[in-house]
Amino acid sequence: DQQVKQNSPSLSVQEGRISILNCDYTNSMFDYFLWYKKYPAEGPTFLISISSIKDKNEDGRFTVFLNKSAKHLSLHIVPSQPGDSAVYFCAASAGGATNKLIFGTGTLLAVQP
Amino acid sequence: SAVISQKPSRDICQRGTSLTIQCQVDSQVTMMFWYRQQPGQSLTLIATANQGSEATYESGFVIDKFPISRPNLTFSTLTVSNMSPEDSSIYLCSVGGWDYGYTFGSGTRLTVV
Numbered sequence: 001d002q003q004v005k006q007n008s009p010s011l012s013v014q015e016g017r018i019s020i021l022n023c024d025y026t027n028s029m030f031d032y033f034l035w036y037k038k039y040p041a042e043g044p045t046f047l048i049s050i051s052s053i054k055d056k057n058e059d060g061r062f063t064v065f066l067n068k069s070a071k072h073l074s075l076h077i078v079p080s081q082p083g084d085s086a087v088y089f090c091a092a093s094a095g096g097a098t099n100k101l102i103f104g105t106g107t108l109l110a111v112q113p
Numbered sequence: 114s115a116v117i118s119q120k121p122s123r124d125i126c127q128r129g130t131s132l133t134i135q136c137q138v139d140s141q142v143t144m145m146f147w148y149r150q151q152p153g154q155s156l157t158l159i160a161t162a163n164q165g166s167e168a169t170y171e172s173g174f175v176i177d178k179f180p181i182s183r184p185n186l187t188f189s190t191l192t193v194s195n196m197s198p199e200d201s202s203i204y205l206c207s208v209g210g211w212d213y214g215y216t217f218g219s220g221t222r223l224t225v226v
Contacts, residue, residue, distance in 0.1 A: 043119075043218050043220045044205075045217075046114075049214070093210075099144055099209070099210040100158055101146070101207070101215055104155060105154075105155045
């Protein structure tokens with residue numbers, strides 16, 4: 001039972017354009033969402049997060065949008081740079097006593113120069 | 114955010130043997146998490162380790178196969194026991210929570226031959 005899904009396994013974007021990565025979830029108890037970037041042979045690196053009380057959070061080139069009614073979030077990267085090429089994971093947490101993260105399946109982003 | 118030192122970074126092991134992975138955190142944390150990333154897959158939570166109590170394992174993971182120690186608030190180990198080629202994965206530890214973010218170790222790339 002995959003509670004967090006990223007339906008696009010890969011995405012290719014031209015340098016300077018916008019990258020939009022999507023994520024859907026099924027558990028309505030999730031109230032905190034995060035995006036991570038991962039290079040091979042490294043641990044995931046935190047990018048940006050959003051709590052369920054917000055619908056948008058922005059940090060530099062990265063913006064995360066949350067649509068609770070649709071159980072959908074997206075990560076926008078503008079402008080995209082070749083160094084952004086990596087696997088991107090969304091993750092969700094229901095907080096509370098466990099605090100554990102449930103990860104999506106990942107999207108491989110390739111930014112073409 | 115916390116800094117995690119994870120070792121070994123990689124290892125090649127014979128089937129039937131065991132490998133212990135260590136994570137050292139630069140600050141005291143209540144919960145530590147252990148994840149597995151199989152080739153081409155997402156990160157899957159193995160267990161949550163609290164200091165002073167037995168680890169809580171996710172469905173599909175058992176203590177006999179993945180014993181965890183948590184002797185203090187800055188250190189934890191995960192042992193992969195009686196290894197088979199199917200255990201070849203990246204293993205990662207993590208600390209954090211929804212209220213102060215999650216940090217990951219750099220991962221241990223395990224190959225079982």
